Amino acid sequence: MDHTSEVSALKMVGITKRFPGVLANDQINFEVKAGEVHGLLGENGAGKTTLMKILYGLHQPDEGEIHLNGEKVKILSPRAAADLGIGMVHQHFMLVENLTALENVVLGLPAAHPPLLDLEPARLRFKELTREYDLRLDPSTPVWQLPVGDQQWLEILKLLFRDARLVILDEPTAVLAPKQAKQLFQTVRRLAAEGRAIVFISHKLEEMKEVAERVTVLRDGHVVGTVDPKVAKPSELAQMMVGRDVFLSRRERKTYPEKRDLLVIEGLSCLNDRKLPALNNLNLTVKSGEIVGVAGVDGNGQRELAECISGLRQFTSGSILINGIPVDGVVKDNSLLGYVPEDRHKTGLVLNFTVEENLFLKTFAKFPYTKRGFIQWREIRKKAEAIIREFEIRTPGSSVTTYHLSGGNQQKVVVARELSSDPALMLTSQPTRGLDLGAVESVHKMLLSVRNRGGAVLFISTELPEVMALSDRIIVMFKGQIMGDLVAEDADVNRIGELMLGHQEAMKTIP
Structure with missing residues (x-):
């Protein structure tokens, strides 16, 4: 999809963040268009997590600006991020295991008629979204009884329930089987087709090739470059990430004829x-x-x-x-x-x-x-x-x-x-x-x-x-x-x- 004429859903300009003895982000520029799946690659310590925490309101930048849909914003908390239409599926799920799927979805939302909590409208909306996106989730099931893959879908459903327009997915396939990952990619592409901006964080280069339209690579707190993953070779992306060639294939092995x-x-x-x-x-x-x-x-x-x-x-x-x-x-x-x-x-x-x-x-x-x-x-x-x-x-x-x-x-x-x-x-x-x-x-x-x-x-x-x-x-x-x-x-x-x-x-x- 061509997004060149569109206003950026997200533009982070000159973002700098310092911690004691560490320059985590150094003048980072990062842009995502509406309707785009934009991959974010980088080693641990490259600055990805810090950058996303700034976007989600968990950290404040020392320098730089954030623009959403062309307007400058300050994001002072995750609640402020949610109010601005930003949602994030964390690598470690943010679910309460003893609550039901429905209760987790509405957790943190204001009650329509406080102090009473009427879950019936939310239940109807829950079922409507699961039908629309072909998600097999029962609203009354406690989270601890859900398979890990279904917990992942529940996190995504929370964002749909809040109508997040900018979605951050942090290592979303880490707990999925190959067939489940394919289904996730289909859903991600559908979310983008609906006009949402998607930030897709993954260390799996083949996933970037399959789902992302552009990939931005971070190293040592800097932007190394933004490339088309369908054109760039996985080895080139790996070298951009690490700064050298990386070998993850099978290596020559010694053999042991008498095994114990x-x-x-x-x-x-x-x-x-x-x-x-x-x-x-x-x-x-x-x-x-x-x-x-x-x-x-x-x-x-x-x-x-x-x-x-x-x-x-x-x-x-x-x-x-x-x-x-x-x-x-x-x-x-x-x-x-x-x-x-x-x-x-x-x-x-x-x-x-x-x-x-x-x-x-x-x-x-x-x-x-x-x-x-x-x-x-x-x-x-x-x-x-x-x-x-x-x-x-x-x-x-x-x-x-x-x-x-x-x-x-x-x-x-x-x-x-x-x-x-x-x-x-x-x-x-x-x-x-x-x-x-x-x-x-x-x-x-x-x-x-x-x-x-x-x-x-x-x-x-x-x-x-x-x-x-x-x-x-x-x-x-x-x-x-x-x-x-x-x-x-x-x-x-x-x-x-x-x-x-x-x-x-x-x-x-x-x-």
Whole structure:
């Protein structure tokens, strides 16, 4: 669609934002036309999040102006942004799990006849929108009972309910199966055709090629350029993002003719946080020198599987062996298991600790880091700085508080800590979620190093392309069971996508 003659729905001019010691945005110019899907690309720490938080009223710019439909505006809060027709679907959903879908949609809206709350008009509007956009959502269903993909649609429905004219989508396909992502792209294109301006944030270059009309690339707080993704090659976009060539394809691998079973799971069953079945009689073996990828739509038992293996969740039946040793509780032997949890903020890091403190959370009490009961900070700092160099963690120093690092560098701290003890089994759950290409490449290299030295990796991810690129074998999970176990070289995206949605027909095509 040609938007050259139209007034810009959004124009951000000379946006600059400073934090202590950091220039997050430096004279950024960013423009989106009405009816356009405009992609926003950049590494973690490039300034994307800060720019969108300014647009959504969570931060105020130190310099620059924002224009909506040709008029200069000041956006002092998210409420002010909503009143101006700006809506955002955050990467981490902003839903109240104990409320129903309808209650979440109307939450924050003024009551028509206060103090009474009449939900019936809202219910009718809810059903009207779900019919119009072909969304299969029941207004009376509690959010905690909704699959993660439906929660994504509910967030979009909230914006439609408020008639947002400028829509920001932050990593919207992170929790979707391939077929669900295709449906999302259709909806995004329809929203744009209705005259809405769409800002589509993603680190997946192929998605940009499919859905965006223009892509603006940020690096180190600056605009590198704005290009047509259908003309620019993915390698060119990657180089614009990172400033160098990036390689995410399969790498040459060592082979191990005599493989050992490093992880053996038999008959594993467990409950989720709401005491409902999460895993059902699951069997799995991972051998030395092997990466086993776990594919599946988020919420099908992957998190519970990782927590059972790591000892963070009790299982109701079955057994787990790591290198022949039974697991029944937290694994205290660092040489057995390295664990990169799904949520680095809740489980992987102590954000108020320094980088060096987080790197030595598991080993600070051991020699030579503790002698005669006293922590040897000089030894810790010396080793921490070596790890920072080895794993290319971007930080001003080892004594910097981890909270101030970008998401990608926080993840590198977690992975570096877990790898530093050379574990027999490396267990990773969504290790690249929300990371940019440069950080993804670093994490992939780290996991391949475990495989290539003869360790084992269980790689849980909703990112199907990277599961296929990294894995030797791929298992597909659906409702707590393994739907299929495939050799990676023989795997087919469509077949795996069908298995992720629980379609039995796809199982019959697996050799």
